[in-house]
Amino acid sequence: MAEGHGSASGGENLLFLTDEQLRKGIEAMFFAYRGFTADPDRILEDHAYGRAHHRALHFINRTHGTTVNNLLALLGVTKQSLNRVLRTLIEDGLVESRVGRTDRRERNLYLTPKGEALERALSEAQRERMRAAYRAAGPQAVAGFRQVLEAMMDDDIRRQYLGLRDRRP
């Protein structure tokens, strides 16, 4: 069923499409993701938070004043699931929820200084590993890395990903 896809039957070099190559790629994703989350996870433990809190902090920092609905779409979870996380972050004073100015049904989410501090610590740990990996692999490899990851996303997610802009305070 799966055989023959990556055979070198064509004129071009398609060895990188071998099932074995694809399997190695799959395993690389699995193992690399473990490393990717390992450092922030250690920090989160000390605060009795989990990965879900990290993700919320990351995207609230990324898109200042975003609404809950917006965040739901980015994270791909239900509002009940997000709400549980968001509530603790608000109670603990890491996130501020302000009533929307134009549409008062909406809530705009912001990090407090305390929230920014934790986000920075988590992000810095994660970026440090990325930085080391990027440096080890070099700029050309990094470009390829990003290309493959983008091609791997679902279409609607890719649009959201590409739309994320760096905040300028």
Next chain:
Amino acid sequence: MAEGHGSASGGENLLFLTDEQLRKGIEAMFFAYRGFTADPDRILEDHAYGRAHHRALHFINRTHGTTVNNLLALLGVTKQSLNRVLRTLIEDGLVESRVGRTDRRERNLYLTPKGEALERALSEAQRERMRAAYRAAGPQAVAGFRQVLEAMMDDDIRRQYLGLRDRRP
């Protein structure tokens, strides 16, 4: 704290090490991993299995006759957690557990034909997405993708990853 790392202060082009570039890489990992697991997840739903079952099937298929301890190290979970998954797979006739020949304390794990069928279906769905992504990005990008992912792994995991050999039946 994190600022200035990727500044273009050196003579070389280090723009790919900007904090903003690193953040995009982090988000790319997050979103791509969602796509990466989406297709197998849909198949697993129909069988009332979860991702944990997929991972077990994958690595048992990959390393025929592996022991439980070996599998634990690969998966990075506790034996209690793996055991729960393994038990259902054995009960359902997807995995066979044979007493070790040289060391009778060990159990060697094998996929049954039924187990191989499910593994193939899951793997094929996942490989199809990888194949599309690889094809879209091209061989050079794929090489870079693998380089960065390898550099992102923990050292001991990278050794295990590199040690995984394709099975030849």
Next chain:
DNA sequence: TTGGAATGTCAACAAGGCTGACTTAAAATG
């Protein structure tokens, strides 16, 4: 023969997903 390793199992717990039902407030629409 005894210590320790490999495995398996039980119980209890937590995080973080999910669905479904329901409320409140406010906007949008007829």
Next chain:
DNA sequence: CATTTTAAGTCAGCCTTGTTGACATTCCAA
């Protein structure tokens, strides 16, 4: 203005998958 729709929040309950801790069994090896 009345109605419908939307955004958000909440409660209850369920599932998967991870965790500890305790304990039994088997059996290799010193």
